[in-house]
Amino acid sequence: MDFISATFVVFVILLSAVYFITPQKAKWCILLLGSYIFYMASSVKLLFFLVLTTAVTFVCGLILGNINEKQKTYLKEHKNEMTREEKKAFKSRTSGKKKWIVAAAVLINLGLLIFLKYFNFIGGNINSLLAGMGIEGKIPHLNLLLPLGISFYTLQSIAYIVDLYRGKYQADRNFFKFSLFMSFFPQIVQGPIARYDQLAHQLYEAHKFDYYRVTQGVQLILWGFMKKLILADRLAVAVNFVFDNPDPHEGFVLFFAAAGYGLQVYADFCGGMDVARGVAQILGIELALNFERPYFALSIEEFWRRWHITLGGWMRDYVFYPLSLSKAFATLGKWTRKIFGNYIGKKLPTFLSMFIVFLLVGVWHGSSWKYVAYGIWNGTIIVSSILLEPVYEKVLKKCRVNTDCFSWRFFQMMRTFVLCSFGRFFSRGISCMTSLDMMKRTVTNFNPWVFFDGSFLELGLGYKDFYVIFIFILVLLVAGVMQERGIRIREKIAEQNLYFRWLLYIGALVVLLIYGSYGPEYAVGEFIYQQF
Amino acid sequence: MKEQLLDILNDLRPDVEFEKEKKLIDDGVLDSFDIVSLVSELNSEFDVEINVMDLEPDNFNTVEAMLELIVKMQEEG
Numbered sequence: 001m002d003f004i005s006a007t008f009v010v011f012v013i014l015l016s017a018v019y020f021i022t023p024q025k026a027k028w029c030i031l032l033l034g035s036y037i038f039y040m041a042s043s044v045k046l047l048f049f050l051v052l053t054t055a056v057t058f059v060c061g062l063i064l065g066n067i068n069e070k071q072k073t074y075l076k077e078h079k080n081e082m083t084r085e086e087k088k089a090f091k092s093r094t095s096g097k098k099k100w101i102v103a104a105a106v107l108i109n110l111g112l113l114i115f116l117k118y119f120n121f122i123g124g125n126i127n128s129l130l131a132g133m134g135i136e137g138k139i140p141h142l143n144l145l146l147p148l149g150i151s152f153y154t155l156q157s158i159a160y161i162v163d164l165y166r167g168k169y170q171a172d173r174n175f176f177k178f179s180l181f182m183s184f185f186p187q188i189v190q191g192p193i194a195r196y197d198q199l200a201h202q203l204y205e206a207h208k209f210d211y212y213r214v215t216q217g218v219q220l221i222l223w224g225f226m227k228k229l230i231l232a233d234r235l236a237v238a239v240n241f242v243f244d245n246p247d248p249h250e251g252f253v254l255f256f257a258a259a260g261y262g263l264q265v266y267a268d269f270c271g272g273m274d275v276a277r278g279v280a281q282i283l284g285i286e287l288a289l290n291f292e293r294p295y296f297a298l299s300i301e302e303f304w305r306r307w308h309i310t311l312g313g314w315m316r317d318y319v320f321y322p323l324s325l326s327k328a329f330a331t332l333g334k335w336t337r338k339i340f341g342n343y344i345g346k347k348l349p350t351f352l353s354m355f356i357v358f359l360l361v362g363v364w365h366g367s368s369w370k371y372v373a374y375g376i377w378n379g380t381i382i383v384s385s386i387l388l389e390p391v392y393e394k395v396l397k398k399c400r401v402n403t404d405c406f407s408w409r410f411f412q413m414m415r416t417f418v419l420c421s422f423g424r425f426f427s428r429g430i431s432c433m434t435s436l437d438m439m440k441r442t443v444t445n446f447n448p449w450v451f452f453d454g455s456f457l458e459l460g461l462g463y464k465d466f467y468v469i470f471i472f473i474l475v476l477l478v479a480g481v482m483q484e485r486g487i488r489i490r491e492k493i494a495e496q497n498l499y500f501r502w503l504l505y506i507g508a509l510v511v512l513l514i515y516g517s518y519g520p521e522y523a524v525g526e527f528i529y530q531q532f
Numbered sequence: 533m534k535e536q537l538l539d540i541l542n543d544l545r546p547d548v549e550f551e552k553e554k555k556l557i558d559d560g561v562l563d564s565f566d567i568v569s570l571v572s573e574l575n576s577e578f579d580v581e582i583n584v585m586d587l588e589p590d591n592f593n594t595v596e597a598m599l600e601l602i603v604k605m606q607e608e609g
Contacts, residue, residue: 166585305560316564321584324568350568
């Protein structure tokens with residue numbers, strides 16, 4: 001069941017109606033039922049994997065929770081008898097046991113993801129490597145289907161297990177409630193990747209019908225549909241046209257396709273998030289924010305803090321911090337300080353962790369070398385910008401550049417936009433080599449006349465489409481500036497009188513119906529991140 | 533102890549007025565790079581073992597919270 005479909009709209013209306021009339025204690029059961037119906041409407045066969053991950057996570061969580069409880073009780077009972085060293089030794093022993101449980105859960109859940117998503121990629125590469133050495137590789141290519149949302153719910157399950165290991169909260173003791181946390185329908189398709197302590201209690205609590213909240217949710221859904229149908233699916237036409245056959249195109253046209261793809265992914269993913277958050281809001285549930293106007297970022301590092309926030313947060317808490325603060329990395333730090341001196345030596349282990357994070361983010365997007373290159377591209381820019389920061393500062397000082405003014409911030413914003421857009425060559429290109437070739441031809445075969453000779457009108461879009469794209473980007477820009485200034489647009493709309501509000505809703509609906517991308521020439525349907 | 537902590541913080545980020553800030557993490561004043569450097573410095577300066585489990589925003593949002601964390605760590609040995 002696609003988000004952008006009449007079936008989904010009817011499903012949400014029916015589910016909400018049933019949810020609000022159901023007695024308080026059973027409301028979460030409706031959400032569970034609805035979530036499983038939604039999942040089965042998308043893929044019945046692959047439901048097994050979701051249930052398996054849920055069961056493994058639940059059981060391992062329960063064992064971890066029991067160990068935590070026993071440890072707590074024992075330490076409380078023997079508080080006065082034990083010395084500090086004895087307490088430390090006791091904690092270390094229980095921590096050892098817990099590590100085995102965490103390892104088992106992560107191995108099974110992540111193993112499933114790796115097998116289903118990367119088996120053919122890894123096997124194919126091993127076969128090629130062996131062929132290069134004159135040996136025939138016999139790893140078969142399997143017809144594997146990727147269960148809906150596996151890249152999202154696997155990360156969610158790992159976060160739950162690791163948090164229990166860290167003693168952050170108590171384990172869930174109700175399998176069915178936990179199944180709801182793992183399968184909540186608005187966020188199973190493409191996130192946001194939820195944390196148990198932020199989402200679970202909201203799902204289990206009963207929420208009453210609230211007219212104000214429902215209108216806020218509907219507004220968000222409408223806004224999400226607009227981003228997806230007016231901008232993302234329209235841009236997709238030109239982007240696909242260029243990327244599917246890049247050879248005839250040069251310079252600015254290639255750059256337009258890459259930048260256009262960046263905007264398409266933004267409108268598509270952020271639009272999908274708006275729909276997910278809007279639906280959850282109708283039901284009284286606040287999902288985590290996944291985007292904070294990334295194109296307003298002044299650096300790539302900031303861009304990644306504003307883009308896919310829940311994935312970034314997951315990587316920070318479960319990969320970056322544990323790696324950077326591990327004993328192995330501390331030892332590495334001592335060694336690099338001796339060799340490279342204090343400034344660089346101190347930073348190198350952190351850079352290595354950051355690089356690993358970006359490689360993982362790249363690979364998380366898909367099983368292809370182009371995603372590895374995408375990770376390397378982002379990691380390299382971030383690491384080099386931090387390393388070279390003292391040099392930049394010296395140059396800026398020497399050239400007397402005023403960095404405390406709008407023009408400088410605008411320059412930084414544009415620089416980030418260009419760098420991000422170049423990175424998109426990797427994530428959208430057919431292959432790594434094609435992407436590199438497109439990048440090269442963008443900067444070498446520069447033809448500024450393409451803006452005036454109608455080249456852009458040969459990409460599958462007419463001039464009316466370009467007007468629509470331009471106006472919608474302008475609307476996004478204005479809305480973004482308002483949000484950056486702390487103005488809560490939906491709350492402002494709610495403050496207006498009834499006539500104006502309804503005029504706005506109907507206007508938005510009409511705009512969506514007229515200017516949305518429908519018909520055979522547009523590839524409306526799946527969200528990009530749904531395929532990850 | 534507070535002076536020592538402020539020295540470390542000012543060394544790390546001279547551009548931030550640490551005593552005035554109340555949401556160093558929540559407002560994104562300190563990023564993950566800063567946190568990793570800060571924790572390494574705190575561990576060696578105060579002979580504590582702040583680890584990944586203690587990296588909660590509440591422990592690093594203010595200078596006072598950081599001091600509290602250090603004292604707690606020292607007491608726990």
